[in-house]
Amino acid sequence: MTAYDVLIIGAGVVGNAIARELSRYRLKVGVLEKELDVGMGTSSRNSGVLHSGIHYTPGTLRAKLNVQGNEMMKGLCRDLKVKIDYIGKLTVAQDQVDIDTLESLKAQGETNGVPGLEIIDRDRMEQIQPGVGGIRALHSPTTGIICPYGLTMALADNAHENGVRFHLGAKVTGISKTENGFTVQTDEGGSFESKLLINAAGLYSDAICRMLGLTEYTIYPCRGEYLILDKRLNGSLKVLVYPAPRKGGAGLGIHLTNTVDGNILIGPSNEYVDRADDYACTADIIDQLKKEGRELLPAISTSDFIRGFSGLRPKQTPPAIKGFKEFVIEARKDIPGFINLVGIESPGLTCSPAIALMVRELVAEHLPLEEKDHFISERQGFPGSFDDLPEEEKADLVAQDPDYGEIVCRCEHITKREILDAIENPLGSKTLAGIKYRARAMMGRCQGGFCMPRIVQILEQDFGYRPEDYRLYSRDSYLFTGRVR
Numbered sequence: 059m060t061a062y063d064v065l066i067i068g069a070g071v072v073g074n075a076i077a078r079e080l081s082r083y084r085l086k087v088g089v090l091e092k093e094l095d096v097g098m099g100t101s102s103r104n105s106g107v108l109h110s111g112i113h114y115t116p117g118t119l120r121a122k123l124n125v126q127g128n129e130m131m132k133g134l135c136r137d138l139k140v141k142i143d144y145i146g147k148l149t150v151a152q153d154q155v156d157i158d159t160l161e162s163l164k165a166q167g168e169t170n171g172v173p174g175l176e177i178i179d180r181d182r183m184e185q186i187q188p189g190v191g192g193i194r195a196l197h198s199p200t201t202g203i204i205c206p207y208g209l210t211m212a213l214a215d216n217a218h219e220n221g222v223r224f225h226l227g228a229k230v231t232g233i234s235k236t237e238n239g240f241t242v243q244t245d246e247g248g249s250f251e252s253k254l255l256i257n258a259a260g261l262y263s264d265a266i267c268r269m270l271g272l273t274e275y276t277i278y279p280c281r282g283e284y285l286i287l288d289k290r291l292n293g294s295l296k297v298l299v300y301p302a303p304r305k306g307g308a309g310l311g312i313h314l315t316n317t318v319d320g321n322i323l324i325g326p327s328n329e330y331v332d333r334a335d336d337y338a339c340t341a342d343i344i345d346q347l348k349k350e351g352r353e354l355l356p357a358i359s360t361s362d363f364i365r366g367f368s369g370l371r372p373k374q375t376p377p378a379i380k381g382f383k384e385f386v387i388e389a390r391k392d393i394p395g396f397i398n399l400v401g402i403e404s405p406g407l408t409c410s411p412a413i414a415l416m417v418r419e420l421v422a423e424h425l426p427l428e429e430k431d432h433f434i435s436e437r438q439g440f441p442g443s444f445d446d447l448p449e450e451e452k453a454d455l456v457a458q459d460p461d462y463g464e465i466v467c468r469c470e471h472i473t474k475r476e477i478l479d480a481i482e483n484p485l486g487s488k489t490l491a492g493i494k495y496r497a498r499a500m501m502g503r504c505q506g507g508f509c510m511p512r513i514v515q516i517l518e519q520d521f522g523y524r525p526e527d528y529r530l531y532s533r534d535s536y537l538f539t540g541r542v543r
């Protein structure tokens with residue numbers, strides 16, 4: 059049985075940020091993840107916005123960790139080569155009631171420590187975002203956009219490089235408290251012992267609690283659906299534009315969000331669902347998103363909608379109550395050694411590095427934290443894809459490695475070398491989704507129509523994989539079933 063000092067359940071952005079933070083110290087750290095790759099849950103299914111911290115009540119964890127996480131993200135993304143852009147946000151007022159809301163958001167943000175907030179008039183609004191509607195806006199310059207799956211995977215890769223072991227496809231099915239820690243059973247990964255156990259299981263964090271007899275937490279999944287727009291509209295939005303929140307409105311409302319890769323997202327919707335794996339995209343919501351998206355950006359044409367996806371908010375508040383509840387981040391006194399994270403919904407992506415620091419302090423109450431001599435803080439490579447590099451750098455790379463000279467994904471201009479690197483990822487993940495999120499192949503207009511057969515061929519010819527073993531992302535999502543030839 060493998061024994062760890064610290065075992066983390068869940069390899070989303072939160073679990074991986076904690077793993078990377080703990081990998082600075084002389085600790086044996088393991089991560090158990092039920093999916094075949096990291097970041098396949100909420101962490102790859104969100105808006106990818108780096109929130110500034112104006113929306114959260116002063117004194118709450120969400121407010122504090124948001125502002126701290128936002129500040130930390132710049133250096134972290136530089137070190138880990140993750141795409142990030144502090145493009146800023148306009149929260150737009152249409153009338154006097156909205157202007158009062160902007161004043162209170164500004165005051166709240168300032169109390170939370172958000173820098174640079176300003177209420178601006180129409181002329182300034184027009185300079186920042188030509189054509190924007192509304193009569194006044196709150197400008198928050200520290201709002202940004204980030205690649206959510208890029209960050210989640212980079213944190214894991216870097217933690218792995220610093221000695222953390224990832225057990226993918228290992229679903230935790232039972233936990234027993236022992237004298238010195240915990241014994242954790244998984245369905246396909248065997249059993250593990252650990253002195254400390256960290257619950258970062260997102261939508262299933264309540265199920266992990268129940269395995270230890272804690273019944274006070276329930277997660278109510280609340281689905282947000284999105285549509286992705288073609289890059290044709292790249293550049294239409296210079297900043298994020300949100301309406302001023304209205305009383306009784308759910309979440310931050312449906313809005314347009316630029317992604318770091320040049321697409322625009324419309325969404326998210328807000329609908330409680332029964333199952334924590336119900337990632338459906340539904341006809342009614344798709345129609346609603348199309349309608350509202352066109353109202354916000356009339357230039358959208360039918361052929362601009364290239365794909366839908368959805369994410370699930372791990373809400374602690376049931377449908378009858380709605381709203382938000384404070385994050386739970388606690389070291390349980392009744393179960394010594396159990397560090398419990400529940401209800402990490404938005405802005406959990408933004409908060410993730412700050413959550414990791416908070417958890418590090420909770421770990422330090424149980425185990426001595428001695429820094430390693432050689433923590434590797436930076437990842438090799440470049441942020442984004444080969445296509446983003448200046449022409450001379452591209453030419454140099456092609457001269458060094460001809461695989462940079464073969465474009466496999468025509469829509470996103472992804473080279474064979476980038477596909478090979480994604481296949482040979484440090485964590486050993488072997489799914490098509492892993493290749494997609496790592497290399498950005500299959501993410502363009504055609505959604506893999508052209509490049510997926512070539513990728514399948516590379517897997518077979520260069521790596522000797524059997525096509526009947528290929529999976530899209532989850533354990534049972536076989537790509538080819540029955541006869542393949």
Ligand SMILES: Cc1cc2nc3c(=O)[nH]c(=O)nc-3n(C[C@H](O)[C@H](O)[C@H](O)COP(=O)(O)OP(=O)(O)OC[C@H]3O[C@@H](n4cnc5c(N)ncnc54)[C@H](O)[C@@H]3O)c2cc1C
Nearest residue numbers: 068070071072092099100101104107230260282405406408
């Ligand atoms: C629609 C939507 C929009 C959002 N937009 C933003 C945004 O713009 N900005 C922002 O800051 N935040 C945003 N968020 C919030 C953010 O995405 C989450 O707070 C964050 O991703 C939570 O990360 P996590 O690691 O806690 O959870 P997850 O990413 O869900 O990770 C938990 C992991 O635990 C694994 N797991 C579960 N059970 C087990 C088990 N039994 N054994 C082993 N592994 C298990 C899961 O497979 C999963 O990989 C949004 C969320 C949603 C849903």
